[in-house]
Amino acid sequence: MFNNFPLWPERASTMAGNVDALFIFLLIVSGMMTLLIFTAVVYFAARYRHRKGVPAEQIEGSIPLEVTWSIIPLFVFMAIFAWGTVVYFKSRTPPRDSTEVYVVAKQWMWKLEHAEGQREINELHVPVGRDVKLIMTSQDVIHSFFVPAFRMKQDVVPGRYTIAWFRATRPGTYHLFCSQYCGTQHSGMIGNVVVMEPAQYEAWISGSSGGPLSETGGKVFSELGCSTCHRSDMQGRGPNLQGVFGHPVALEDGRVVTADEEYLRDCILDPGARRVKGFQPIMPTFQGLVSEEQVNALVAYIKSLSNAASAGAKTAEAAPQSAPAKARSKGVQVE
Numbered sequence: 606m607f608n609n610f611p612l613w614p615e616r617a618s619t620m621a622g623n624v625d626a627l628f629i630f631l632l633i634v635s636g637m638m639t640l641l642i643f644t645a646v647v648y649f650a651a652r653y654r655h656r657k658g659v660p661a662e663q664i665e666g667s668i669p670l671e672v673t674w675s676i677i678p679l680f681v682f683m684a685i686f687a688w689g690t691v692v693y694f695k696s697r698t699p700p701r702d703s704t705e706v707y708v709v710a711k712q713w714m715w716k717l718e719h720a721e722g723q724r725e726i727n728e729l730h731v732p733v734g735r736d737v738k739l740i741m742t743s744q745d746v747i748h749s750f751f752v753p754a755f756r757m758k759q760d761v762v763p764g765r766y767t768i769a770w771f772r773a774t775r776p777g778t779y780h781l782f783c784s785q786y787c788g789t790q791h792s793g794m795i796g797n798v799v800v801m802e803p804a805q806y807e808a809w810i811s812g813s814s815g816g817p818l819s820e821t822g823g824k825v826f827s828e829l830g831c832s833t834c835h836r837s838d839m840q841g842r843g844p845n846l847q848g849v850f851g852h853p854v855a856l857e858d859g860r861v862v863t864a865d866e867e868y869l870r871d872c873i874l875d876p877g878a879r880r881v882k883g884f885q886p887i888m889p890t891f892q893g894l895v896s897e898e899q900v901n902a903l904v905a906y907i908k909s910l911s912n913a914a915s916a917g918a919k920t921a922e923a924a925p926q927s928a929p930a931k932a933r934s935k936g937v938q939v940e
């Protein structure tokens with residue numbers, strides 16, 4: 606009977622158990638409180654009801670009682686807070702070396718682009734047991750990427766990237782929904798996440814035709830003339846982009862920011878907002894000149910420059926300054 610009436614959607618990701626445990630705990634606490642209050646209301650109503658000839662008695666407050674019912678809930682709420690925080694940060698922090706998929710939402714479909722170059726619509730193929738990071742944006746209004754079986758939901762917002770991740774634990778096909786009302790066909794903005802065995806997935810992904818997304822990005826990079834200013838030989842008017850991803854960047858206004866996907870995206874679409882220290886503000890904005898897909902490709906390309914560099918250095922993190930980082934700071938001093 607319980608199989609035909611599931612209280613929870615299937616659990617098919619590493620986060621599912623964490624989220625459910627917390628949710629069940631909240632249900633139990635709420636249930637216990639409801640029971641306690643209802644029982645007390647009924648009992649007291651009967652016990653202290655008005656009776657003829659018995660005068661009402663005034664009851665004064667009780668300090669120990671009030672302290673008890675303040676302190677106990679305090680600990681319960683702090684426990685919920687701490688627990689929730691742990692689950693939240695876990696679900697918000699994509700592990701390193703995740704497989705990457707770029708998501709572009711539009712009315713009313715999901716466009717998915719694997720770093721390996723595969724493109725899909727309303728269907729996402731992923732391997733079981735591997736971390737998958739989603740780098741998402743919208744072409745029009747706010748959508749939300751929701752996979753109940755993974756207990757994963759993240760708004761997809763125009764004009765910026767939002768990041769989500771999951772690790773599927775069971776092969777199968779799972780529902781993908783848009784969970785933000787986004788117009789008349791909103792309810793039709795659905796799809797499937799297909800979780801495959803690794804070997805099956807390898808076969809599927811190697812059937813890719815277009816070549817890796819970073820390669821596409823490399824082409825866009827020279828077509829749009831980015832390569833005339835951003836050169837790896839330090840002779841360009843813009844900074845060398847090798848090794849920029851994942852590293853701190855000193856800005857003209859004194860801030861130091863980490864170059865993540867969002868940063869790269871902003872540099873392309875709104876360079877005026879963050880000028881890199883030591884360079885002339887000559888980079889034009891590419892807002893309106895590039896599609897979301899092209900921005901994704903460019904970002905994937907600039908990231909690949911860093912991956913290649915750090916893969917060569919291997920200990921890029923342990924070393925105080927990796928080779929590309931040194932090269933970059935030299936470039937800055939030239940100015």
Ligand SMILES: [Cu+2]
Binds near residue numbers: 713747748784786
């Ligand atoms: Cu939508």
